[in-house]
Amino acid sequence: IASTFWLAIAIEIPKITNTTLIGVYALVSFSSSVLVYVRSYLSALLGLKASTAFFSSFTTAIFNSPMLFFDSTPVGRILTRASSDLSILDFDIPCSITFVASIAIEILVIICVMVSVTWQVLIVAVPAMVASIFIQQYYQATATQLIRINGTTKAPVMNFAAETSLGVVTIRAFKMVDRFFENYLKLVDTDASLFFHSNVTMEWVVLRIEALQNLTVITLALLLILLPQGYVSPGLVGLSLSYAFTLTGNQINWTRWFSNLSNYIISVERIKQFIHIPAEPPAIVDNNRPPSSWPSTGKIDLQGLEIRYRPNAPLVLKGITCTFKEGSRVGVVGRTGSGKSTLISALFRLVEPSRGYILIDGMNICSMGLKDLRTRLSIIPQEPTLFKGSIRTNMDPLGLYSDDEIWKVN
Ligand SMILES: Nc1ncnc2c1ncn2[C@@H]1O[C@H](COP(=O)(O)OP(=O)(O)OP(=O)(O)O)[C@@H](O)[C@H]1O
Numbered sequence: 001i002a003s004t005f006w007l008a009i010a011i012e013i014p015k016i017t018n019t020t021l022i023g024v025y026a027l028v029s030f031s032s033s034v035l036v037y038v039r040s041y042l043s044a045l046l047g048l049k050a051s052t053a054f055f056s057s058f059t060t061a062i063f064n065s066p067m068l069f070f071d072s073t074p075v076g077r078i079l080t081r082a083s084s085d086l087s088i089l090d091f092d093i094p095c096s097i098t099f100v101a102s103i104a105i106e107i108l109v110i111i112c113v114m115v116s117v118t119w120q121v122l123i124v125a126v127p128a129m130v131a132s133i134f135i136q137q138y139y140q141a142t143a144t145q146l147i148r149i150n151g152t153t154k155a156p157v158m159n160f161a162a163e164t165s166l167g168v169v170t171i172r173a174f175k176m177v178d179r180f181f182e183n184y185l186k187l188v189d190t191d192a193s194l195f196f197h198s199n200v201t202m203e204w205v206v207l208r209i210e211a212l213q214n215l216t217v218i219t220l221a222l223l224l225i226l227l228p229q230g231y232v233s234p235g236l237v238g239l240s241l242s243y244a245f246t247l248t249g250n251q252i253n254w255t256r257w258f259s260n261l262s263n264y265i266i267s268v269e270r271i272k273q274f275i276h277i278p279a280e281p282p283a284i285v286d287n288n289r290p291p292s293s294w295p296s297t298g299k300i301d302l303q304g305l306e307i308r309y310r311p312n313a314p315l316v317l318k319g320i321t322c323t324f325k326e327g328s329r330v331g332v333v334g335r336t337g338s339g340k341s342t343l344i345s346a347l348f349r350l351v352e353p354s355r356g357y358i359l360i361d362g363m364n365i366c367s368m369g370l371k372d373l374r375t376r377l378s379i380i381p382q383e384p385t386l387f388k389g390s391i392r393t394n395m396d397p398l399g400l401y402s403d404d405e406i407w408k409v410n
C-alpha cells in the first residue's frame, strides 16, 4: 500500500523526475518483499518450536500414562490427537496467525487511507465494523461447538475401521459384511455432516460481513462523487477507491482466517488435555533400589491384597493372603473374570493395590521404582505379541545382553 500511496502523492509534486518516482517505488516494494520473507521465516520458525514442544510433552505424557488411561481411552482418540490435531499445530496455526495479523494490519491501513481522503466515511465504517465484530462473535459460539463435536465424531470412524479390520474373518464368516459396511457409512455420514454444517455457518457469516463492508464502500464512493471539485486530489481519489474495493475481500479473508484460527485453537486444547494426564509412579526411586541380584530366589508373599480398577469400582481381589514358595511352579485356577490376570498385572503394578502388600524376596514392590520392578520380572501374556524385527530383538528388545548370554538362556 505504501508504494501505491507514494505514486498517488508523487504525481501531485510538479517537478518530479521519472527516476525518483521509479526509484522510491522500487525501494518501497523491495523492502516490503524483504519484510514478507522475514514474516514467513519467523512464523515457520516459531511455529515449529511451539509444535515441537507440544509434540514432546504429548508423547512423554502418553508413554508415561498409567494402564487405566488406555483402558478408558479408545485408541482412535489417541490416534486423532497424534495425527490431525498435531498436524494442525504444525502447519495451520502458525500460518493462520500470520494471516490474521497481516490482514488485520492491511485492513487498518486501508481504513486510514480512506479516512485521510474523506474522514466522513467513518460515520458508516465504524458502525459497520462494530456490527461485523458482533456477527463474528455470534458465529464463533456456534462454530466452536461444531468443531468440538466434529472432534468426537472422527475417532469412531477410525476405531470402527481398525476394529472391523481385526475381526474381518469373523464378520465374513457370519456374512455380516453389509451390516458392518452400513454402520461404517453411518459413522462417516455423521462426521461429514458436521463438516458440512461448519462450512454452512461460515458462509452465513461471510454473507453478512460482505454486505456490511459493501455499505462502507458505497458510502465512500458516494462521498467522493458528492464532495466539491478540488477538495481532494484525483490521485488520492483513485487510490482510496481502488483500496476500498479490496476492503470487502480483505475483511472476508480476515473473518475466514480468524474463525479458522479459533477453531484450530481447539486442537491445542485437546492436546493439552492429554499432556495433563497424571503420570505413572516414578520409574526409579533412588533411595529404594533393589540389589542387582533381586529377585534371587523368587518367593512371593501376598498380604491382604485388595485390588480395584477404579477408585469407586468394586473390589476384584478381595484381601488375598498367601505365599508362593521359591522355585515352585504354581497354577492359579478360577472361572473367567475371577481375577487371575489381575493378580499377574498386580505383580507388575499395572494396577496398584488399594490395600495390602506384595513382597517378592522380602521387598515390598510398591515402594520401588516401576522400571526396577518391571525389568526384573518376565511375563508371557495370554495374548502374545511379536514385535517387528528379528527373534533376537524380540528376546532382548533393549539390546542389553550379548549373543553368548542369549544362547546360554536358550
Ligand atoms: N481394565 C479393567 N478395568 C476394569 N475392570 C477390569 C479390567 N480388567 C479386568 N476387570 C475386571 O476384573 C475382574 C477380573 O478380571 P480378570 O481379567 O483378572 O479375570 P481372569 O480371571 O483373568 O479371567 P479370564 O479367565 O477370562 O482371563 C473382572 O470382573 C473384570 O471385569
Ligand SMILES: [Mg+2]
Binding pocket: 340, 341, 342, 382
Ligand atoms: Mg485372564
